[in-house]
Amino acid sequence: MDTITKEQRSRNMAAIHSVNTIPEIYLRKLLFSKGYRYSINFKKLPGHPDIYLRKYNTAVFIHGCFxxxxxxxxxSSTPKSKVEYWNKKFEMNINRDRVVKEELKNANVKCLVIWECSIKKMRKNPEFCSEILSVITEFFKSQNLYMEL
Ligand SMILES: [Zn+2]
Known part of the structure; x- marks a missing residue:
């Protein structure tokens, strides 16, 4: 830990917990334009989902691939220096994601994880975008509790 400066650490934490990122805003606007209504950064559920659709009982997380x-x-590359520090941090993130997923499942809340790289592709490729949108719509209406895109 002591090899990381305070400033670096707070920047890292900001990156993990950042809200209103470009991929988040993009997905929100897209869902809104399709008539979906939701809460953002929903604090009443585990993991504070980026988007929560009450009507579909679905928590949506946009996950940064890194x-x-x-x-x-x-x-999802691994930095070449401070390997131990990064691995520890990554492990914490992975564990937290696992716990959140489990807690949502136990609460019977549907969970949709969309990776940042999928959002990137959606923004570039309108065909892929409408494909993903129909998969999302299917998921909202389904009985499935978990999906990753
Ligand atoms: Zn990715």
């Missing part, structure tokens, strides 16, 4: 360790994703 911080949340998207497996096999090109944005």
């Amino acid at each position: 911080w949340h360790r998207h497996e096999g994703c090109k944005y």
Whole structure:
């Protein structure tokens, strides 16, 4: 820990807990334009979902591929220095995500995780975007409790 300055640490924490990021705003606007209504940064549920759709009892999380360790994703690289520090941090994030997922499941709240790289692709590719939108719509209406895109 002592190899990381205070400033770096607070910047890291800000990156993990940041709200109103570009991918979040993009997805919110998209859902809103399709007629979905929701709460944002919903503090009454575990993990404070980025988006919560009461009507569909669904919590939506937009996961940064780097911080949340998207497996096999090109944005999920591991820094070459301070390896121990990063691994510890990543492990904490992964564990927290696991706990949140479990808590939502126990509370019978549907959970949708959308990786940042999917959002990136949606923004670039309108066809992919409408494909993802229909998958999301299906999920909202389904009995499934968990989906990752
Ligand atoms: Zn990714």
